[in-house]
Amino acid sequence: EAGVAQSPRYKIIEKRQSVAFWCNPISGHATLYWYQQILGQGPKLLIQFQNNGVVDDSQLPKDRFSAERLKGVDSTLKIQPAKLEDSAVYLCASSYSLDEKLFFGSGTQLSVL
């Protein structure tokens, strides 16, 4: 069974530029999550989808971050414009349903200069 796929693996941008991350969850998983992991910290949830609907986006900085999962499968996370403090690893995870264990991708390491 294929795992959660994420791209790109690494991204370096300058502040105020835009960036987008892509995620393909495990086949059949209805729930998809985007987490932000700052160096030395645990992952922090940004947004949670159930199929193509948003379940929780309370911690998403909506003035600069956006995410979508239009067909209930793949998802993209966008940052526009990026700030220095956005430097982190962005992890995508999926689960079969709510209240089930999460499976994570390898993440996208973002460096904002």
Added chain:
Amino acid sequence: GESVGLHLPTLSVQEGDNSIINCAYSNSASDYFIWYKQESGKGPQFIIDIRSNMDKRQGQRVTVLLNKTVKHLSLQIAATQPGDSAVYFCAENTGSGNTPLVFGKGTRLSVIA
């Protein structure tokens, strides 16, 4: 703030010894707990989970203990191997179906050969 925390940020053990990683949680409504292992450059990997109707669960070389009275969770790794070196996170949610996993800051386990 986060309701999941860890007692020790780093732990060094001799190869072959048993490891114990501890975690405290503050949300008494939490009823589902997961331990994840994260190696450098990778996403968190599921190790073992436990629900609040249990106080112990065993996997291959790993055991999770849950003490709801003192809101404490531990991960025991038997016969620790060099490949166990990683950062370990405990995570919790209230199991209500639409609340995300909350991660602690992590404990780094270093295995001395």
